[in-house]
Amino acid sequence: MNHPSLLGRESFVELGARARAHALLDAGTVRELAGPFDGLVSPWLARQGVVPQADDGVIVAKGRIDGHGAVVLAIEGAFQGGSLGEVGGAKIAGALELAAQDNRRGVPTRAVILFETGGVRLQEANLGLAAIAEIHAGIVDLRRYQAVVGVIAGQVGCFGGMSIAAGLCSYLVVTREARLGLNGPAVIEQEAGVAEYDSRDRPFIWSFTGGEQRIATGLADRYVEDDSAAIRATVRALLAAGPPATHRSERYAHYLARLRSYDPARQPEPQTVRDIYADGASS
Amino acid sequence: MNIATATATAIATETETANPAASRGAAWLAALSGNAARVAGYPASVQVADAALGGQPARFVALVPDPASAWPRARHGEAGVIEGWSLARAVHEVVQADRDTAIKRPVVAIVDTPSQAYGRREEAFGIHQSLAGAAGAYAQARLRGHPVIALLVGPAMSGAFLAHGYQANRLLALDDAGVEVHAMGKQAAARITMRSVEDLETFAASVPPMAYDIGSYATLGLLWRRIRVGHAAAPDAADLDIVQGALLAALADILADPQRDLRSRLGGPNRQASGRVREVLARQWDD
Amino acid sequence: MEQLQFEYPAGAPAGRRVLVGVVGSGDLEVLVEPGSAGTTVIDVTTSVDGYGKVWDAQLARVFKAGPRAAMRIRIHDFGATPGVVGMRLAEAFEALDASADDNSKEQP
Numbered sequence: 001m002n003h004p005s006l007l008g009r010e011s012f013v014e015l016g017a018r019a020r021a022h023a024l025l026d027a028g029t030v031r032e033l034a035g036p037f038d039g040l041v042s043p044w045l046a047r048q049g050v051v052p053q054a055d056d057g058v059i060v061a062k063g064r065i066d067g068h069g070a071v072v073l074a075i076e077g078a079f080q081g082g083s084l085g086e087v088g089g090a091k092i093a094g095a096l097e098l099a100a101q102d103n104r105r106g107v108p109t110r111a112v113i114l115f116e117t118g119g120v121r122l123q124e125a126n127l128g129l130a131a132i133a134e135i136h137a138g139i140v141d142l143r144r145y146q147a148v149v150g151v152i153a154g155q156v157g158c159f160g161g162m163s164i165a166a167g168l169c170s171y172l173v174v175t176r177e178a179r180l181g182l183n184g185p186a187v188i189e190q191e192a193g194v195a196e197y198d199s200r201d202r203p204f205i206w207s208f209t210g211g212e213q214r215i216a217t218g219l220a221d222r223y224v225e226d227d228s229a230a231i232r233a234t235v236r237a238l239l240a241a242g243p244p245a246t247h248r249s250e251r252y253a254h255y256l257a258r259l260r261s262y263d264p265a266r267q268p269e270p271q272t273v274r275d276i277y278a279d280g281a282s283s
Numbered sequence: 284m285n286i287a288t289a290t291a292t293a294i295a296t297e298t299e300t301a302n303p304a305a306s307r308g309a310a311w312l313a314a315l316s317g318n319a320a321r322v323a324g325y326p327a328s329v330q331v332a333d334a335a336l337g338g339q340p341a342r343f344v345a346l347v348p349d350p351a352s353a354w355p356r357a358r359h360g361e362a363g364v365i366e367g368w369s370l371a372r373a374v375h376e377v378v379q380a381d382r383d384t385a386i387k388r389p390v391v392a393i394v395d396t397p398s399q400a401y402g403r404r405e406e407a408f409g410i411h412q413s414l415a416g417a418a419g420a421y422a423q424a425r426l427r428g429h430p431v432i433a434l435l436v437g438p439a440m441s442g443a444f445l446a447h448g449y450q451a452n453r454l455l456a457l458d459d460a461g462v463e464v465h466a467m468g469k470q471a472a473a474r475i476t477m478r479s480v481e482d483l484e485t486f487a488a489s490v491p492p493m494a495y496d497i498g499s500y501a502t503l504g505l506l507w508r509r510i511r512v513g514h515a516a517a518p519d520a521a522d523l524d525i526v527q528g529a530l531l532a533a534l535a536d537i538l539a540d541p542q543r544d545l546r547s548r549l550g551g552p553n554r555q556a557s558g559r560v561r562e563v564l565a566r567q568w569d570d
Numbered sequence: 571m572e573q574l575q576f577e578y579p580a581g582a583p584a585g586r587r588v589l590v591g592v593v594g595s596g597d598l599e600v601l602v603e604p605g606s607a608g609t610t611v612i613d614v615t616t617s618v619d620g621y622g623k624v625w626d627a628q629l630a631r632v633f634k635a636g637p638r639a640a641m642r643i644r645i646h647d648f649g650a651t652p653g654v655v656g657m658r659l660a661e662a663f664e665a666l667d668a669s670a671d672d673n674s675k676e677q678p
Contacts, residue, residue: 034560053646126493127554130548167412219412249418276408
C-alpha cells in the first residue's frame with residue numbers, strides 16, 4: 001500500500017534550529033537578524049571555559065508566512081541544551097518587542113517561537129532569568145494583536161522559565177517527541193527523590209509531560225506528526241486564526257475549579273489528569 | 284501609626300519564636316497593609332490584602348509558607364499549581380474591578396519565595412501553565428495601566444519570581460543578606476553541578492549574573508532601588524516608613540512614565556549586550 | 571578552553587560568507603568570511619586543551635593542499651574528532667561554492 005505522505009515526510013525534529021526556521025517561512029523571504037556574523041556572542045561564557053556559539057543558540061529569522069510578515073525565533077537545542085543566556089534571550093525578547101511595535105504602527109507582524117530549551121543558562125543565571133521575564137512580557141504584549149504560536153518538537157523539549165513562555169502563547173503545537181514541563185526530571189528527582197520522579201524512566205516522563213499527554217489534557221492545542229510540511233501547515237492555520245478570545249493562561253477560574261476535584265493526598269496517574277482536565281481544551 | 288507600630292512589634296515577637304506563619308512575606312504584607320483583613324477565598328499560601336498606598340486603594344499580594352498545604356511539595360512558600368492560578372486570580376480581579384475606571388489601582392507583589400514547587404503532581408497538572416497564569420496576569424495588569432511594583436523582602440527565585448514579581452514596572456529590594464535572586468537555589472545548584480555550596484558561592488561571586496547577593500544583582504541594572512532598613516525580617520515603624528516612602532516614589536515614577544513596558548531595566552553596567560542586541564535588531568528589522 | 575590561531579597563504583578574497591555546524595558536544599561550528607587578499611586567518615576556540623599540534627597538522631593539510639580564496643575563519647569547537655572537523659570544513663567549502671543566487675547565506 002502506498003503512503004506517499006510517509007515516504008515524502010521530512011523530519012522536523014532532526015533539523016537544526018536554522019533549518020527549522022527556514023522550513024516555516026516562505027521560500028526566498030528569509031533574512032536572519034542579529035546573526036552569527038554580527039559579533040553578538042555571550043559576554044559570559046568564555047571566561048568560564050565554555051566555547052560560545054556565534055548566534056548564542058538563537059536564530060531570529062524574519063520573512064513571510066503565507067505572504068504575511070512574520071518572525072520565527074528558533075532555539076538551537078544542540079547548543080548548551082538550548083538554555084537561554086543574555087544574548088539569546090535578548091534576541092527573542094527584542095524581536096517580540098519589535099513585532100508588537102510593528103502592530104502598533106499598522107504592520108501586522110506575527111511571531112512563532114520554536115521551543116527547544118531547558119530554560120535559563122546557569123552560567124548566566126540572572127541575565128537569563130531577566131531575559132525570560134522580558135520574553136513573557138513580549139508575548140503578552142504581542143498576543144493582543146496577533147496569535148503567538150509556539151512549537152515544541154523535541155528532543156530537548158521545553159522546560160524552565162521558557163515553559164512558562166510556552167504557557168503564555170496563543171497556541172501550542174506539539175509532537176509525540178515533545179515534552180513540556182517546568183522542572184527538568186533530574187532536578188525533580190534530586191529535590192524530591194526517585195520515588196517522586198525517576199529521571200531515568202523515559203516512559204514515565206513522557207506519560208506526564210509528553211506531547212500526547214499535554215494534548216489529551218488540554219495543555220497544548222495541536223498534535224502533529226514529525227513532518228516539516230505538516231508543522232508548517234499547522235502554524236500557518238493557527239496564525240491565520242488570530243488570537244483566541246481567551247488565552248489558556250487567563251483561565252484561572254476554570255483551572256482552580258477543576259483542581260478542586262483532585263485530592264493531592266494521592267499521587268496522580270496520567271489518567272487522573274485527563275479525567276480532571278477533561279473537556280478542558282482552550283475555547 | 285500606633286496600630287502599625289503595635290502590629291510590627293507583635294510580628295517581630297512572633298518571628299523570634301519561629302512561627303512559620305510570620306515569614307518575611309507575611310510580616311511585610313501585614314505591615315504594609317496596616318494588618319488589613321486578608322481577602323477571603325484564597326489558599327493560606329497566597330495572602331491578599333487591599334489597603335491604601337499613598338491614600339489610594341491598592342492590592343498587596345504575598346506568597347507565604349503553608350505547612351498544612353494538601354500539596355506536599357508546596358509547603359514552604361513555593362509557587363505551586365494552586366499558588367500560580369490563585370495569584371492570577373488576585374491580579375485579574377483587580378483588573379476587572381477597575382476595568383471602567385480611569386485610575387488603575389497599584390498592585391504590590393511582596394516577594395519572598397524559595398522557588399517553584401518541584402514534584403510529580405506539579406508537572407502532571409501543568410505547573411508551567413499555572414505560573415504562566417500568574418505571570419500573564421501581572422503583565423496584563425501592567426499593560427492595562429495598573430502600576431505594578433515588586434518588593435523583594437526575601438529570596439526571589441526562578442519560576443516563582445517569574446510568576447510573582449518579575450512583570451512589575453519597578454523592582455525594589457531590601458538591601459539585606461536574606462534577599463537573593465537566582466535561577467536555581469544554592470542547594471539545588473550545588474547538587475546538580477556536583478560542587479559544595481561554598482565552592483559554588485565563591486565561583487558565582489566572580490561572575491556577576493551568577494552571584495546570589497542583591498549587591499551583585501544590582502549591577503545588572505534590573506533593580507529600581509535598594510532599600511536599607513533596620514529589620515528586614517520583621518519591620519518596625521521606622522522600617523515601614525522607609526519602605527512606604529520608597530513604594531510611593533516608585534508609584535510616582537511609574538505614573539510619570541509614558542511607557543509601561545520593561546525597558547527601564549536596560550542599561551545596567553553588566554547588561555550592555557542586552558541593549559546592543561536590541562539596537563542591532565532594530566537597525567536590521569525593516570527590509 | 572584554548573584559543574589557537576593559524577595563517578596560510580591564499581588568493582583573492584572569498585566571494586561570500588557561510589556558517590556550518592553547531593557547537594554541540596563532539597561537534598563544531600565553522601564561520602567563513604572573506605579575508606584580506608593573500609592570507610587565510612583561522613581562529614580556533616576549542617574546549618579541549620593541548621591539541622594545538624593536531625589542529626596545526628590537520629588545518630595545514632587542508633589549507634596548504636591547493637590554492638584557496640582568502641578567508642577569515644572562526645571555529646568554535648566542542649570536542650570534535652578530526653574526522654568531524656574535516657567533515658565540517660568540507661561542508662563549509664561546499665557552501666562557499668554553492669550557487670550565488672541561493673538567498674540564504676548561512677547553511678541551515
